[in-house]
Amino acid sequence: MTARQPRTALFTVAAVLALAAALLLAQLARADAAPASAGTARLTALAGDVTAADGHRYGARDHTGRTMDAAQIEQTQDGRYLAVYHTLLSDGRFHAALATSADLRYWQRRHDFGPGTHQASLAHDGRGGYVLAYEKDPRNHIAVRAYEDLAALLDGRARRSFDAPLTLSRCAEGTPSITSVRGATVHLTGHYRAGCDTDRQLRATLTGFRHWHAEPDRRLDRAVRAWGTGGNIGDRSPVELGKERVVLIEGQGRRSDFGSWGTYAYDPVSGRADSLDVRTHGGSRAFANPSATLLTDPRGRPALLVSLFIPREGSAPGEAGQLLYWHRL
Template sequence: MVLDPALIELLCDVPGATAVYCVRDDRGRTMDTLKVIADPAGGYLAVYHCGVGQGIYEVHVATSSDLAAWTWRARLDGFASQPYVTALPDGGFLVAVEAGGAGTPPWLRLLDFASRADLLAGKASRTFDAPHTLVPRRKYAEGTPNIYAVSADRSHIDVGFHYFRQGKVDRQARGVLTGFADWSARREPQIDQALEWWGVHGNIGGRDMFGWKGREYLLVEGQGERSRWQTWRTYLYDAAERTAWPLPVRTHGGSAAIANPAVTLLDTPSGEPALLVTAYLFHDGAAEGEGGPLLYYRALGSP
């Protein structure tokens, strides 16, 4: 992999960015695993989950005008977590979540919102619960989705996720939903192998794709050792070369355990093009005052 120093700095230099630690909505909920996008109506949208009980989560949506103060709008799903949102050309939105938990092996769920008003009211026009295809449904998880691509008519939806391989570790997979009815999936061992080369023996989970100077990259979370939360790190994966590189992310206090990465190219509140990253800083390995959801962005300097 040929690393672009400018890209590495944008992804890793949190003190040099505009940063918000322990991101919360106006009702005091921590916005865990948040995914931020530009709001077509102006400002920004974010989906996120928050805990409501032991191992139980709910998914919500909030809006912001400045990427710092977030106003809660609606609950999108109960008994669900790890949300991802994408805006569609016809004014609708697609949200993917990891449904289940608290002893129930998770599965993937897609929620289709016909309009922004429906999204902010939490009224999905239809949902799809994906059947397990890579592991037994009653035993192991499939979850932590991202949305790679959606056709204009929603007939083809390309989704990334993880599966619990042999009941031991999460590994990467990709599925396609056709006609909002037919689901197929495959493993993505090339991503797993790229992180395993760096000694990742624990889980390989959430990911997000973005384009940079004509190349496609993923941010992927990898856990060095199973059951050790402080060993989570974020990796940059080059889709063309099928290689990965650990990102030396620096926070103000020196937090180490950085996971659940998501990335968006958007305009800042002042109108400058920017690269925005969100992540979760596990409290095992976090500096004082930094644990929880993190949001940071840097202007790119030119359109």
Template sequence: MLIRLLTCSALLLATVSAPAAADAPPSDPARAELRSIVENVSGATGKRYAVHDDAGHVMDTVKIIQDATGGYLAVSHHLAADGHFRVNLATSTDLLNWHWVRELAGSNTGPASQPTIAQASNGGFVMAWEQEQPGGGNNHLAFRYFASRTDLLAGQVTRSFDAPRQLSSCAEGTPNIYGITLAPDIDHSTIDIGGHYWWNCDRDRQQRGQLTNFSSWSTAAQPNYDNALLYWGVGGNIGDRDQAVFRGCSFGLIEGQFTKGDFGSWRMFVYDYQTGNADQTTIRTDGGSTAFANPTVTALNAPNGQPAILVSLFIPSQGAAAGESGELIYYQTY
């Protein structure tokens, strides 16, 4: 039991001093514990199905982060009446009830979806999403920088960058932010980004790139990440992912579609950045939903102040139990 409380670095030292445990990767106990949290929706500390904000927007593909001033911030998308996706910003004090603040992308940029957000060390915010041209198509990664919380809530953009596609002639998208390094400011920065590209214009596969000085973009395919899911027999898309540090170890939560075109075949995997391996999850909801997509995972403090892991998943109607389709938010304290 004690080993489950150690960090990856502590576990590595323990492995060096204890040859009998040398065959077990140091991240194994933490990955197993995280997987048990991800799987146990019905026993979560807090949860909400079919999440909407107080203005009535669905909060699909929501990414939630801690608000340094108290409470929480979230970006998500909804399908507007004109048939275009739009990105919204919302705030909360309890992780389950959300107050709509404003639209951040979609009306003026063309369809915008799959947003993510992270705060930099200087208090600014980097947001990324999947951008389409106004008439549809040309899916690519878009980035915006807000210099402060006040600017974010006002929708005041300081820096903008749209990344040209490099790995697919058809589409690239579903970003997550691994890290932001300022040296010392956003104009001298490195932002580490994950995403997918439409491999051969046929199936989604993984990429990882760098946005440098908010003015240049480079990226590369991540075949080893793909292989971790292909091992399990995933035959369709390998798409959206997110990353968090838990027990001192880095883990991802990623979607894999077993059958191309079948929304009911989406499943979740916990990816171990230390070993390059992935575990398939068996997620248990209250009603017994079976399909899950568009994950995010965030390590934060729960409303009661305890450390917690927060997960959001989209439950497609093809695999949803009654009353559970749409966006799911749940968290577990530990």
């Protein structure tokens, strides 16, 4: 004789099945939905296929052999390329560094910003100088540095400096991305460790290298979480395509699972995001620390360069590490 299940158990099973069906329908509806914007559609089309890129490099390293993790690329007025990145060294700490290149493949390290620096972001200041932001230990926080010109940046001679207080989390705030520099005002985005538990998005303004204001960006969080991301929401990078601003952003499908990192294209106008289905030569499936830059490629053509970190846990053979690739526009 088969034992009868308790009524509460039956209700629980029915509720779980109903929830699963609702999530499946939502997923199907989302997959069939129109792109968030023309800009996100174009970005996902360009950035989604590494195999069709005009140039690429897996596992990027500088000339000393350091890995170029979380690399972000800028271009100087004379056409050279700049990369800011970090590496975990033998002292057990991350070091942010700056390297230069003439071809986007060979990189010469020019400066090390010291132990406890990581997740760097670089921007022109519009006056011949540069602004650099990075995470800094101890008490993981955002540090901002201003450099008078390229020579000062290459030497690491900061003209102004600011270390931001922790205002949204008592545990950590970081992964800065500089969105604009207007005179003495720097606009940034970043993450904060919500409840000292999970990374969520912030936007901040630094005025005169003295006054700091940060606030949560819950709209961006909601757009990424709509894709079922149950872990951290971290690094992001804005880019303008066809006069539309789009934000590349990472989201972690499952907490503590580095193989579940995915990349999304967010439209600030609609508040929606599209998933970036990246196809590599070997079939890697996890991608983190996204950034995108409009530049002139080594052949002198306008191009979109995309930088993604491929975690070992989600990598195909020979593809783990920093991936750089570019498509002619």
